[in-house]
Amino acid sequence: MEIVASLREVSRVYKMGDNEVRALDGISHDFGAGEYWAIMGSSGSGKSTLLNILGCIDRPTSGSYRVRGQEMADLDDDDLSELRGRHIGFVFQSFNLIPQLNVLENILVPLFYQDDPPPDGEERAVALAERVGLGDRLDHRPLELSGGQQQRVAIARSLINDPALILADEATGNLDSHTTEEILDLFDELHAEGKTILLVTHEDEVGTRAQHVMRLSDGRIAELVENGGGR
Amino acid sequence: MLHSPVLRSVRLGIKSLLLHKLRSLLTTLGVLFGVSSVVAMLAIGEGASAEAQEQIKQLGSQNVILRSVKPPEDLVSNQSTRVSSYGLTRLDFERIIDTFPWVRRAVPVRELLQEVRHGRRKLNPRVLATTPDYLAVTGRILAEGRFLSQRDEDLVANVCVLDDEAARYLFPFDSPLGKRIKIDADYFTVVGTLLPRVRTADDPAAAGAAVTGEVLLPQRTGQRWFGELQVKIRSGSREMEEVQLHEIIVEVDRPEHVPLVAAACREMLRRNHRQQDYEVVVPLELLARAEETKRIFNIVLGSIAGISLLVGGIGIMNVMLATVTERTREIGIRRALGAKRRHIVMQFLVEAVVLSVGGGLLGILLGLAIPWLVEWYADLRTIVTPEAPALAFGVSVATGLVFGLYPAWRAATMDPVEALRHE
Incomplete structure (x- = not known):
């Protein structure tokens, strides 16, 4: 199976005054293409740090991280930005849409910054908005939408660059149970289409929806669980 | 929409500025007065100089005129x-x-x-x-x-x-x-x-x-x-x-x-x-006097222009720093979604320039009105050359660039992780 993201002895150490905090402590793991993982753990277990490194917005203090075979340590800031823009889709807990932009423009943001954006970006954005059920809201501003709708826009945005890796950080944390269900259904659909999804969560109900569960504790992998062939 | 990043940045900048209309308007005032001083200064100086040239031509540059008084x-x-x-x-x-x-x-x-x-x-x-x-x-x-x-x-x-x-x-x-x-x-x-x-x-x-x-x-x-x-x-x-x-x-x-x-x-x-019971008029001295008047005008209006532009520029820098802080999270989002440092620099620099050019365009209008009023009330001749508004426009662009650079650089060098965590 093709390996999308490969961690080898990855550590991340923060300096807090004289103290060192090891947020990640020697993690090694391979995430395969098309896998759906829930990364779980209590707060402070290092799951957000791991997600930041997987998303190439943070660098490991030591160890090696490869995305689609490309060693992160070899890339400079611009290369990492390009890599994020092309191959990684982010979904955040607080949606993180840009308030000045409407739905269509928000979905298009990752394409703005690519060196060589695809020519059919706008059609793709419209198709994605329709897919997440917001085809009739293209010119709405984020503040005119409900939380569930905003998160669906964010998911459409994470898909615009056809990413190798979708990273969701507590994507359902700010949503009620009904909306959570809708969003998780959407992830299931994406998984079924063969997308690679890494979902950070601390909620067990969310974690059980994933194919695999990685439990972190004190910056180490405490447990890897198979949920048995996805749904 | 995807094909012209600069145009998109300008549109985005205008949108962001319109979120704080009053703040943006007040920020442009410094540049407005600076630029209008530049335009007015050039017009009055040019007028005084043309007036003197004409007078001299008429009286004869090699003449000395004695008059009974x-x-x-x-x-x-x-x-x-x-x-x-x-x-x-x-x-x-x-x-x-x-x-x-x-x-x-x-x-x-x-x-x-x-x-x-x-x-x-x-x-x-x-x-x-x-x-x-x-x-x-x-x-x-x-x-x-x-x-x-x-x-x-x-x-x-x-x-x-x-x-x-x-x-x-x-x-x-x-x-x-x-x-x-x-x-x-x-x-x-x-x-x-x-x-x-x-x-x-x-x-x-x-x-x-x-x-x-x-x-x-x-x-x-x-x-x-x-x-x-x-x-x-x-x-x-x-x-x-x-x-x-x-x-x-x-x-x-x-x-x-x-x-x-x-x-x-x-x-x-x-x-x-x-x-x-006589006076001696020397056209060449009139020229010197006109040059002197022009020089004083230039010093006075030039100082006003310089101070206004400095204050205006600092105002722009101040507002841009506030904007960058307010929008730290947006910067984090954009960085996470693939924005390179230069894109962030560009975004905030364009916004600063839009602000200063907005002030500059209003300033040019005011600057064209001042010579007109001066001509009307003070009976001084003024000439607005096409270079004057062009120069003023350039000055306003430069003000935005110079004073927008530091806030833009601050925005671009933020740590994306920190920026995303910012509330």
Whole structure:
């Protein structure tokens, strides 16, 4: 199976005054293409740090991280930005849409910054908005939408660059149970289409929806669980 | 929409600025005043300079002009006869001609207060008695016929030359050449006409609307028929003046000798006149004065412009720093979604430039209005050259770039992880 993201002895150490905090402590793991993982753990277990490194917005203090075979340590800031823009889709807990932009423009943001954006970006954005059920809201501003709708826009945005890796950080944390269900259904659909999804969560109900569960504790992998062939 | 990143940045910048309309408007004020000062400064400076050039062209850059000036009343008035005697004398003229080096030629001018008639049309022009050199020294140009000649002078001929205004008024339908006009009680044959000249504020005819047109006579003719005494009737009282010459125009051989001749004239007049009944006008000095005025204007308005732009720029920097802090999270999002540092720099730099250019465009409008008001109220001439708004526009763009750079750099160098965590 093709390996999308490969961690080898990855550590991340923060300096807090004289103290060192090891947020990640020697993690090694391979995430395969098309896998759906829930990364779980209590707060402070290092799951957000791991997600930041997987998303190439943070660098490991030591160890090696490869995305689609490309060693992160070899890339400079611009290369990492390009890599994020092309191959990684982010979904955040607080949606993180840009308030000045409407739905269509928000979905298009990752394409703005690519060196060589695809020519059919706008059609793709419209198709994605329709897919997440917001085809009739293209010119709405984020503040005119409900939380569930905003998160669906964010998911459409994470898909615009056809990413190798979708990273969701507590994507359902700010949503009620009904909306959570809708969003998780959407992830299931994406998984079924063969997308690679890494979902950070601390909620067990969310974690059980994933194919695999990685439990972190004190910056180490405490447990890897198979949920048995996805749904 | 995807194809033009700059245009998109500009649109985005405008959108972001419109989220805080009042704040953006207030921020642009500094640049607005700075830019309008630049435009106004250039317009007024340009106007003053053009005014001076024109005046000099008219008075002659190599000329020194001596004029009679009526001294304060009590010094000259003789209660019984009320004859005031003052001004330049024929002797002054002789001295200049005979003794001054570097004088190419000099022209005496006497101004006569006479009514001029042709048929039923009458006019109160400036009637000037002068010599044939007048034409060359003043640089005026003949329209038709000929100018006064030495022969007219020798014969004390009753001939005259009309300027454009007098000619058109007295002879609206045909050429005045060879016709006769009546000045006081005598008839004079018109031998030529002059082209009009551009009026300036210094021109006596422009100030008083009553005097229109000019009629030129040979000097000796004027002297013979009209004498030295002039009678002015002023609000019921008769007043007599004895003035030998109203003006002496001295043409100097070379420009560098103008100050020397001017100094010599002043000295000579100071010695021979008991009172200050004359003035010496040096066009070259007018130029220096105009340049000085222009320089002072430039310093004053330049300082205003500089300070306004500095304050405006700092205001822009301040607002942009606040904007960057407010939008830390947005910066984090954009970085996570693939924005490179240069994209973030571009975004905030464009926003700063949009802000300063907004102020700049309003400033150009105000800057075009100021010269107009100055012209209206202060009666100063102004000229708006196309370069002035262009320069002002450039200045406003530069202000935005210079003062937007630091906030933009701050935004671009933020740690994306920290920025995303920012509330």
